[in-house]
Amino acid sequence: MKRILVFQTAFIGDLVLVSSLVKSVAKTYGDSKVFLVCKKGYESIYEGFEYLEGVIPYDKKGIRKFASRLESMNFNVVFSPHRSHRTSVLLFLSKIPLRVGFDNAGFSFLYNCRVKYRQGIHEVERNAELFTAVNPGAVVDLQPELFVSEKEKNCIKEKFSINFPFAVIAPGSVWPTKRWLPEYFASVGRYLMKEKGLVPVIVGSRADVPVAEEVFNRIPFAVNTAGKTSLRDLMALIAGSSVVITNDSSPAHFASAFKRPVVAVFGPTVKEFGFYPLGEKAKVAEIPLYCRPCGIHGGKRCREGHFKCMKDLKPEMVFPLIDEVLK
Template identity: 50%
Template sequence: MNKILVFQTAFLGDLILTSPLIKSVKRSFPGFQVHLVVRKGFEGVFEDFWAVDRVISFDKKGFWRFSKQLRNENYSLAVSPHRSHRTSLILFLSGIPRRIGYDRAGFSFLYTDKVKHEFKKGLHEVERLLGLLEPLERDFSLVYDREVEIPLTISTYERTLSKFSLKEGEYAVIAPGSVWPTKAWLPEYYAEVGNYLLKKGLKVVIVGSKSDEVYCSRVFELMGGRGINLCSKTSLKEFFSLIKGAKLLVSNDSSPVHVASAFNTPVVEVYGATVPDFGFFPYGRGKFVELKGLKCRPCGLHGGKKCPEGHFKCMVDLKPEKVIEVVEELLNC
């Protein structure tokens, strides 16, 4: 049986933005099975997805055993958006005859085909990922599908909204957390935006993972408990459902932005340590807000644990009024 492997064990947002690449592979090779390797814990993201025949989880342990597992599958092609040394070596050891990856990946010399990885103004990550298929254009007629997509059943969506006593379009979602502290806007600023949304007649739902609880709890507290704090209280599918049904999402440069893109939910993305030129700006109905003119931005591709300059101006000086102005603009669209 002909099989193709897509290897993406990065964070949730990165995985979601890989959906157009996965769909393009499936549409281009309809007679092939498409298998997807994901980080352990993200198996449910593409469960029952029409473009994926099998999801394989990898916990980044058992390096040699996992390589052997892939070798036994007899894949004819591997496409890797993930740029780690580990990924390049695993795919090489798996014996897959054709392996496509980025030229800036660790051990990139182990790929049979290398694609230039670059950051360009206006280039979204979705388009950068689809560029991984360019080496195949010489031999095949490819079909590109550029829409971000997350599988979500109507029953799961409706059940989620009913569970939390919400109605579509009558609430806004705030996602104040981040894996990287320098990408997180101040909780007191998020609380001001939340209070503004309440005045506009919307319920305010605060979401995040368990690691975001400090941020979410603080925002909820500063809002006087008038929001609905669902941080770490939802499954992945419930988290997706909440964003799908929202009138608007306000989030840091993090995975909720890309979930919103999948459901065409308007989003305001707040930038601090990172910049839109990295390619993770809203892919659809959204706008971003940033403090321009700071020479220290960006201070890293992913942000960091603390501001290298010690002043955190990129977030401290980005006042709620500026974000509220953009929120108002999207609400009136």
Template identity: 35%
Template sequence: MKVLLWQTAYLGDVVLATSLLRILTKRFQKVGFVGRPFIKELLKGYDVELIPFNKGFLESFRIRKTIRSYDVVLSAHRSMRTALILYFSGIPLRVGFDKSELAFLYTHTVPHRWGMHEVERNAQLLKPLGIVPEPEELYPKLFVEEEEVKSVMGKFQLPEEYVVLSPFSNFLLKEWDIKNWLELAKAIGKKVVVVGTGKDMERARVFDAYAINLVGKTSLRELMAVISRAKLVISCDSSPVHIANALDVPAITIYTSTSPIYGFYPLKGAHLTPELACSPCSPNPKKCKTGTYDCVRAVSVEKVLSLCQTLITD
């Protein structure tokens, strides 16, 4: 039986979907994965058919032919476009979440609920196949070669020990106040490496005097290699947390407008949340519902430093 996994959401969502990849590749000879083009780099090391999809209008029609030979598709993505493409692909068994848009187009649906980790939520998609995974199978996994690590250590002149900070997000309301990040970088007591994408290079210049600033300077594979050698990753609610865990590195999530209730907290590490009446806001907030933006400052630097001491091992 040929099984396809579909997850065309953000980088962190795809990293967490690797737990499903691990489970499926153990049980089926032919497994495919549809995701955004970055999957070609992210998922190196997996013996699966990688099918990049950039969500273009014409490509939405073309991809149906690419995937129609599969017998089963599990969709961790809940969009209307996904439901339509999979329906018209003609794949006989299509499993999605009951809260997906156009959920009636799936042959089987499973509950999508908050209050559990994303890897547990995704594992519900396996039920129509009669698969009940072991707890240890739910852990996400990425692969980095030792040569890649040696390359980034030399290229960026990284020290033997360091902590990675990831202050930026696609959603500004997920970001802890930049002044707090600067204070943390100064006080943490370890060499600090700051990471992020090219769009945040200008904002990241404030770290130049206190850290090795790699914002906008790494490819995805280089970012993974940098994270793989870190003692700890500290991040807002964003993908570096999940990349770290998938490489067996502990992580701290500093929550602002979002919450661990949505299921994207570290599996290895810890998290801190604001103690506010309006918290949490939503999974991907775009506007502060109170207009105060209190959540971006609510978690103290002292609390983060205290947590770091328990997680950083010598």
């Protein structure tokens, strides 16, 4: 029986997208045990995920100690979409016989199978190529997938007294330039309520509370859950929603994993980076500008000083996309 490890300790969105790689490996090797290493604090994302034997949290401290732990678990192969120098060293020290990583990873020479990191394709496709590099002809499943129970959906609705069809609005992002304007999100909230009969439910982490409150202050008929939910609660809200309106951030990928209609607002980033929402009812709102993209993660401030990628992307441009995904 093979023991297989998938290593992804990056952002939440990256962790959601790696679910398709885990599925592909598990489906191909039905008699194998597949484990996932993720950043400590994110392991709850994979609760109830049938394709995993276990999730191993890592706090990114003590490389040698953690490598020894992985060595003791006797893995045969590790697939690593994570491209940091730390990860390459850790996995080399773990002495896993077959280590598969991207050719542009830091210290990529420490992998004994290096796969070309291709631009212009979706991240789930790139991740799949790590697998097919050592399993030519393998059938891969590119659909991200996570699990949330009906009990969890009902509990979160009960917690916030949500007894009506609702839309999720996610106005936050770690990167300030990735945040669409709060007044624009509020306009979308009014549109959802008036035209679609959907109550806006604002979501976000504790760090997102200030921007969430800016939105809520403009649409007090909304439900503001920002800073009051766990990761599982957030997942349950998205899984139970009618549509998700979000920046280029993790809620877009959660929406893909739960096959929910989604409109993602892209400003400094572009679809070509490979991190857009997937699905038949997934749309990206963006406008062409000479300065786009300005970085794969956005930034703290607009380099050009005008922030047109977000300011000129008016709510009226997003309304038709909402109509399309809700057909």
